[in-house]
Amino acid sequence: MRIGQLAQETGVSVRSLRYYEQQGLISPIRQENGYRDYSPLTVHTVEAIKLYLNLGLSTEQIAGFLTCVLRNKEAFCAEIMPVYEKKLAEIEAQIQQLTQIRSNLLDRIAAFQAERAGKPDE
Amino acid sequence: MRIGQLAQETGVSVRSLRYYEQQGLISPIRQENGYRDYSPLTVHTVEAIKLYLNLGLSTEQIAGFLTCVLRNKEAFCAEIMPVYEKKLAEIEAQIQQLTQIRSNLLDRIAAFQAERAGKPDE
DNA sequence: ATAGACCTTGACATCAATGTCAGGGTCAAG
DNA sequence: CTTGACCCTGACATTGATGTCAAGGTCTAT
Numbered sequence: 496m497r498i499g500q501l502a503q504e505t506g507v508s509v510r511s512l513r514y515y516e517q518q519g520l521i522s523p524i525r526q527e528n529g530y531r532d533y534s535p536l537t538v539h540t541v542e543a544i545k546l547y548l549n550l551g552l553s554t555e556q557i558a559g560f561l562t563c564v565l566r567n568k569e570a571f572c573a574e575i576m577p578v579y580e581k582k583l584a585e586i587e588a589q590i591q592q593l594t595q596i597r598s599n600l601l602d603r604i605a606a607f608q609a610e611r612a613g614k615p616d617e
Numbered sequence: 618m619r620i621g622q623l624a625q626e627t628g629v630s631v632r633s634l635r636y637y638e639q640q641g642l643i644s645p646i647r648q649e650n651g652y653r654d655y656s657p658l659t660v661h662t663v664e665a666i667k668l669y670l671n672l673g674l675s676t677e678q679i680a681g682f683l684t685c686v687l688r689n690k691e692a693f694c695a696e697i698m699p700v701y702e703k704k705l706a707e708i709e710a711q712i713q714q715l716t717q718i719r720s721n722l723l724d725r726i727a728a729f730q731a732e733r734a735g736k737p738d739e
Numbered sequence: 740a741t742a743g744a745c746c747t748t749g750a751c752a753t754c755a756a757t758g759t760c761a762g763g764g765t766c767a768a769g
Numbered sequence: 770c771t772t773g774a775c776c777c778t779g780a781c782a783t784t785g786a787t788g789t790c791a792a793g794g795t796c797t798a799t
Contacts, residue, residue: 497775498775499775508758510757510758510759511756511757511758513777513778514755514757518756528764528766528776528777529764529765529776529777530765530776530777531776531777548756549718549721550721550722550725551718553755553756554755569729569732570732575729576726576729579722579729582722583719583722583723583726586715586718586719587719589715590716590719593708593712593715596671596673597705597708597709597712600672600701600704600705600708603672603701604698604701604702606691607691607692607697610692611692619745620746621744621745630787632787633786633787635747635748636785636786636787650746650747650794650795651746651747651794652745652746675785675786676785
């Protein structure tokens with residue numbers, strides 16, 4: 496299968512497929528004319544990549560366990576847990592920071608409105 | 618006051634002070650030798666900039682109301698409310714997205730551990 | 740006059756996945 | 770043989786505040 500078809504079947508752009516290859520996530524063989532030639536199984540690989548990217552993982556992190564999860568169930572791949580836990584910690588830190596900013600914004604909006612309401616003609 | 622002293626008094630790097638100037642947030646006059654010359658009042662300006670940056674606002678947004686809030690109370694500056702509200706909406710969207718990812722991560726971690734525990738010697 | 744602390748401008752690097760363009764090859768159908 | 774759809778590589782842009790370096794000017798104290 497050529498790259499255009501893979502792109503169409505997975506909904507991933509040709510550009511991104513080449514990028515995933517550059518990051519070591521997929522390794523198509525080459526036809527005689529230089530075109531990339533993908534196994535039909537690569538569709539599943541790309542779907543997996545999409546899934547992990549949607550979890551906020553980087554291509555580098557995905558590269559660390561992708562081979563394993565493609566051959567086994569996730570539970571068999573010990574490499575994946577530290578990644579999940581690291582990402583979870585990052586996400587929670589970000590949520591906390593955003594929540595703090597949100598709180599500050601709400602305070603300032605409230606103060607703004609209180610001052611306008613309380614002193615309408617000062 | 619020269620840039621080094623302003624940096625020291627505000628805890629903001631010399632690099633950032635120049636950047637704020639480039640973004641139109643501060644406008645020091647120049648000494649005869651070309652050195653930037655800041656009014657002592659600029660310390661307050663920079664403190665305000667720090668505050669708004671910490672709320673997640675961009676220098677461009679800050680530029681839109683900084684002159685007003687330096688002369689008046691915030692409640693007097695109508696320009697600021699749309700900015701606060703836009704930022705609040707962005708923050709809440711981000712929190713929601715991160716919360717969704719967090720939920721997905723927790724699900725996968727739980728599934729991982731359940732599979733290991735449930736089938737320890739499969 | 741020289742060292743050293745301070746200032747200047749300009750430029751590149753950061754982070755990461757993706758879009759987009761340029762310049763050029765391949766191939767099948769007409 | 771030409772058109773058009775598809776492919777290739779390589780490169781720059783995006784986003785935004787900040788770090789850092791280069792090359793050089795200023796000024797003070799020795």
